[in-house]
Amino acid sequence: MDYETPRFLDCGESALSVEFGDSVDPAVNARVLALDERLRAAPPAGLRETTPTYRALFLRYEPLEISRAALVAAIEGLIGTAGVEASQPAARWTFPCCYDPEFAEDIGEAAALLGQTAQSLAQLHAGADYRAYMYGFAPGWCYLGGLPQALAIPRRAAPRGPTPRGAALIGGALSLIAASPMPTGWYVVGRTPERMFALNRNPPFLIAPGDAVRFEPIDAKTFLSLEARALAGETVARRETLL
Amino acid sequence: MSARLLIEAAGPGVTIQDEGRFGHSRYGVTPAGPMDLGAYLAATRAAGADCAIEVSLGGMTLRAEGATLCVAVAGGDFDIRLEGRPMPPACLLPLAEGARLALRAGGSGAWCYVAVGGTLDLAPTLGSRATHARSGLGPKPLAAGDVLMLAEAAPPPLEPLALAAPWLASSDAPIRILLGPQADYFTPEEIEAFLMARWRIGARSDRMAYRLEGPAIRHRRGHDIVSDGVAMGAIQIPGDGAPLALMADRQPTGGYPKIATVIGADLGRLAQLRPGEDLSFRAVDWDQAVAARRAYFAAVEAGATRAPLGAAMSAESLLAENLVGGVVNARD
Numbered sequence: 405m406d407y408e409t410p411r412f413l414d415c416g417e418s419a420l421s422v423e424f425g426d427s428v429d430p431a432v433n434a435r436v437l438a439l440d441e442r443l444r445a446a447p448p449a450g451l452r453e454t455t456p457t458y459r460a461l462f463l464r465y466e467p468l469e470i471s472r473a474a475l476v477a478a479i480e481g482l483i484g485t486a487g488v489e490a491s492q493p494a495a496r497w498t499f500p501c502c503y504d505p506e507f508a509e510d511i512g513e514a515a516a517l518l519g520q521t522a523q524s525l526a527q528l529h530a531g532a533d534y535r536a537y538m539y540g541f542a543p544g545w546c547y548l549g550g551l552p553q554a555l556a557i558p559r560r561a562a563p564r565g566p567t568p569r570g571a572a573l574i575g576g577a578l579s580l581i582a583a584s585p586m587p588t589g590w591y592v593v594g595r596t597p598e599r600m601f602a603l604n605r606n607p608p609f610l611i612a613p614g615d616a617v618r619f620e621p622i623d624a625k626t627f628l629s630l631e632a633r634a635l636a637g638e639t640v641a642r643r644e645t646l647l
Numbered sequence: 648m649s650a651r652l653l654i655e656a657a658g659p660g661v662t663i664q665d666e667g668r669f670g671h672s673r674y675g676v677t678p679a680g681p682m683d684l685g686a687y688l689a690a691t692r693a694a695g696a697d698c699a700i701e702v703s704l705g706g707m708t709l710r711a712e713g714a715t716l717c718v719a720v721a722g723g724d725f726d727i728r729l730e731g732r733p734m735p736p737a738c739l740l741p742l743a744e745g746a747r748l749a750l751r752a753g754g755s756g757a758w759c760y761v762a763v764g765g766t767l768d769l770a771p772t773l774g775s776r777a778t779h780a781r782s783g784l785g786p787k788p789l790a791a792g793d794v795l796m797l798a799e800a801a802p803p804p805l806e807p808l809a810l811a812a813p814w815l816a817s818s819d820a821p822i823r824i825l826l827g828p829q830a831d832y833f834t835p836e837e838i839e840a841f842l843m844a845r846w847r848i849g850a851r852s853d854r855m856a857y858r859l860e861g862p863a864i865r866h867r868r869g870h871d872i873v874s875d876g877v878a879m880g881a882i883q884i885p886g887d888g889a890p891l892a893l894m895a896d897r898q899p900t901g902g903y904p905k906i907a908t909v910i911g912a913d914l915g916r917l918a919q920l921r922p923g924e925d926l927s928f929r930a931v932d933w934d935q936a937v938a939a940r941r942a943y944f945a946a947v948e949a950g951a952t953r954a955p956l957g958a959a960m961s962a963e964s965l966l967a968e969n970l971v972g973g974v975v976n977a978r979d
Contacts, residue, residue, distance in 0.1 A: 413828035416908035417936035419878040421828050428873055455672040455876040457900055462672075462876020467937045468944070539675035540874055540900035543782050546675070547874075583675075584782070601674070603772065609674040 406432050410483065412476050413460075417467050422479060423460040428549055428577070432459045433537055435483075437614045442482045448475060456613050457538045458547075493535065493616040498642045499581065499596045501530065501572050501619040502627040507595035514574065514591040518557055526621060528552045529572070529593055534579060534617040544583025544601025544609055548617055551579045559589035570596045570631075572619065594619065597631035598641040605637050616646065650714035650797040652763060654789050655747070658705010660854065663767070663786045664760075664895075665698040668775035672876070672899040679777040679785065682758045682854060682895050683915035685947045686722040686737075689760075689812045693739045694719035695801040696762035698769070698776045700789065703758060704921065706751040707789070711742040717764030717803035718742045721812055723756010723919045729807060737810035741803035755817045756919040764801025779896060781855070814915075814946045821929035822913045824882070825936050828875075829904035832868045833884070840864065841906060842928055846890070850922045854896040857917065859926075863888030866904060874902040880909030880917070892917060910936040912943035 406425045413421040422439060425432035433456075440456045443463070450470030455462040465475055503526035505511055515525040534548035551574060559575040566585035567573065573580050575590030582588070583600035596619070601608055611617065622630070630640045654661075664687065667680025681687035681701060690699050694717050700707065702725070711718075720727055721737040728749045729740055736756075742748055750759055769776045769786055778785040789795075830838060841864055849858030859882075870886040877883075881893045883903040892909065893901070895918075909917050910931065920926055931939070 414825050414908070414933060415828050415876070415878040415905070416825055416880055416910060417933055417940060418911055419876070419908075421875055423875070426873060453669055453672060455899055457875045458873050460875040462878075462900075464669075464878070467933075468941055471937075472933055538874070538900065539673060541675060541898055543671070543674060543676045543784070608773070609671075613673065 406435075410435075410479075412479075414472070415462070417472075418465060420463045420465065420472065420475060421460045422463065425459045428458050428537065430535055430549070433535070433614070436461050439479065439482060443479070448478045451475070457540070492647060493614055494612070494645070494647045496616040496618065496644045496646055497611050498618045498620050498644075499572075499598055500622045500626065500630055500640060501594040501596045502622050502624055503530070503594045504624050506624065507627060508572075508593050510591040511593045514557060514593055518555060520554070525555065525593060528555055529574070529579065530619045530621045532618075536611050536613055536615045536617055538613050539609075542584055542586055544599075545580060546583075546600060546611055546613075548579045548581075549577070551577055553577075557591060560591075561589070563587040563589045567592050568595060570598065570600075572596060595627070596641070597627050597634045598639070599634055602637075605639070610639065610641065610643075650716060650765070650800040651712045652716070652795040652797070653710045653712055654707065654791060654793040654795070655710055656706070656708040656791050657789045657793070658703055658707065659788070660703035660705060661707050661789045662701050662778035662780065663698055663769060663776055663789070664701045664778065665776045667895070668773055668777050668779070668784065671773050675899060676773060676784070677779050677782060677896055677899055678879075679775075679779040679854075680895050681760065682918035683722060683760075685814055685915045685943065686758070686812070687760045688947050689721040689737060689810060689815070690719045690762040691760070693721070693810055694762040694764040696764055696767075698767060699760040699762040701758055701760055702750050704752040706749070707761070708747060708749040709761070710747050711744055713744065714797075714800050715744055715803045716742040716797070717801045718748060719762045719764070719810065720748075720750070720759060721810060721815060722759030723815075724754045724817065725756060725759040726751040726753040727759075734807060735809040737812040737815060739804055739808045739810055741805065741807070755921070757921050758918060763795075763797065764803070765797045765799040768796040768798040781896060814943065817919065818916065821927045822917050823910045823931045823936065823939065824907040824928050825910055825933060826907045826930055827905070828908075829872060830906055832866050832872070832904035833864065833906055834867050837864055837867070838906065841890075842930060844927065846926050846928070848920050848922050848924050848926070852922050854894055856894055856897065857892040857920070859890040859892060861890075864890060864906065868904075870903055872902055872904050874900045877901045877905070878908055880911075880914050881905045882907045882909070894918065910939055912936070912939035
């Protein structure tokens with residue numbers, strides 16, 4: 405649900421969550437990102453940091469520099485100047501992704517659970533348009549909405565892994581790309597040679613919340629050559645500007 | 648030879664911390680930073696340091712090499728010894744070349760900060776020297792045999808001095824919280840039960856979260872929310888009803904309802920509780936939380952005054968001592 409006016413929720417005396425809705429929805433997320441952009445363009449005194457999430461903007465602030473009331477008034481002013489927020493992404497990323505079982509250790513298991521074949525699962529996953537909603541969990545872990553309904557799969561009851569860096573994962577109604585090896589309860593259905601987070605690359609993080617994401621199937625040989633280039637610092641995912 | 652610190656022994660969980668790695672939470676980066684910000688500020692400001700070693704209950708022993716170093720210690724009531732001689736729990740010391748400083752868990756408190764005056768030769772990662780072990784950002788946790796180089800060393804005091812830091816004293820007063828952001832996921836009866844309960848810090852508590860043992864808190868509207876941002880001190884209630892107080896190494900976002908958030912003035916006091924120790928909560932409103940924050944950081948700012956060991960800590964002697972320079976930004 406998309407709230408008509410946002411809710412302001414205290415997270416202690418020095419943080420505030422501005423909540424625009426209670427669901428994972430591109431229109432709600434677009435309002436979050438629009439407020440984030442305006443606050444970053446002209447931050448009120450005392451605002452320390454903003455963190456956009458699916459349906460809320462988290463603000464860290466110093467209450468000895470700006471009161472809650474003044475912060476809320478500033479936000480209401482910024483929201484008031486906006487019309488209907490565009491939910492169109494600013495950029496689209498295409499990530500090369502290898503769905504061969506040697507790079508997709510769970511694809512057979514996930515396909516069986518979903519009543520698919522590994523081939524149809526890979527086709528559905530690579531055929532969808534995703535929206536990057538937010539980062540969370542660990543550096544570079546970016547949650548992608550837009551997973552086809554036929555691939556919605558409950559997460560494992562207990563995490564397993566660690567999954568390899570670059571693993572394309574599915575869990576719940578979402579997909580994501582593992583930025584680093586971590587245990588998760590999600591299913592590994594592919595792997596990209598791109599790195600979501602690399603300190604030896606500028607910028608270290610690639611995609612912005614709100615960007616569109618696609619996967620492009622590649623074979624194992626292509627994976628290995630692209631991975632060598634990615635490890636040398638090159639960005640092997642492609643970015644197109646849409647707006 | 649340039650000034651160096653040799654780590655002779657370090658228990659688990661001894662890390663480098665600065666105020667935290669801020670500005671990258673939008674990319675999933677945990678801020679980390681000190682568990683007890685007040686103690687961290689007391690130590691770093693007294694020594695003139697831009698980061699500190701955070702010492703856990705496992706303790707640490709270190710030695711100076713190449714120069715006499717200016718070292719400040721502040722935090723819980725640890726057993727601190729300079730060449731075997733006991734020091735007060737908050738102190739500023741000259742650590743002579745070859746001299747050994749040992750910290751062990753003392754009577755109370757879970758974290759202690761050792762700040763070395765000057766600049767440690769540690770490259771920042773994403774703008775910060777804070778260790779976040781789980782994501783591998785910042786320096787690795789310290790271990791025996793590690794050597795920390797000082798790019799610049801601050802002049803040491805002539806003799807050991809006690810630091811007056813009265814807010815570091817432990818207290819049984821309830822930990823103050825602000826309800827929310829998801830208090831509406833719980834019935835008023837469950838919130839009352841949460842506030843009336845005596846809680847115990849669970850054994851599996853760490854820099855990421857303190858587990859609270861007590862009555863199970865039931866949700867009114869389920870335990871899944873669409874993930875949103877998380878503040879340090881947020882108390883989330885997962886599906887099993889056992890509260891988790893999220894600490895310095897929390898993930899920047901979370902998907903369980905948060906019944907309340909510990910106020911900034913009491914975060915250090917919560918952090919200093921050990922596994923097995925008890926606590927209770929008291930709800931305050933935003934204005935009370937801000938008044939407590941103002942008083943707390945004013946005390947931090949004014950509090951780290953120096954006095955010779957053994958001197959009477961009268962108001963007069965405190966006033967006669969140099970106040971530590973600089974004004975604290977009341978940062979969270």
